Amino acid sequence: MQQGESFLCTFSCVFFDLSEIADEGGEGVRSRRASWREPARLPVVLVVEDNPDVRRLLVLYLRGRYEVVEAATGEEAFRIVQERPVDAILMDINLPGDWSGLDAARAIRALPGMAHVPIIAQTAYAALFDEQQVLAAGCSYYMNKPIYRHELLSVLERFLSHP
Secondary structure (H helix, E strand, O other), rough: OOOOOOOOOOOOEEEOOOEEEEEEEOOOOOEEOOOEEEOOOOOEEEOOHHHHHHHHHHHHEEOOOEEEEEEEOHHHHHHHHHHHHOOEEEEEEOOOOOHHHHHHHHHOOOOOOOOOOOHHHHHOOOOOOOOOHHHOOOOOOEEHHHOOHHHHHHHHHHHHOOO
């Protein structure tokens, strides 16, 4: 590393609540009793996007506010939601493979426990897709690309704050 260069480190930490103080033996001796407190869990967002550059940008938009899981195809997204819980899905409509994003949304909606999970559809080909068609496939909301950070965060906040 050269002088003037920088790097990024990420550390995991455990939180303790040291605010509880007990008087031991009535002699004024005080001890701190630490109680374990789990850090708040970040909501999990599954980003389904075949373009690696767009996927990376979306991950950057969400980093720090959400735990992000990535998929490049509808089939991969379907497998992921069967293996782990997610709080929201950002679904590209135009995906490679046998399933479009709409096919994946329909399949995911049919899974037990997935009826309440918001699926936010996104596409660069807005002229090819009717919003009603997207909503009928089980998507909760429809966004045209390019996706702007403030818009995406606002939509996610709206859906995740009102389950």
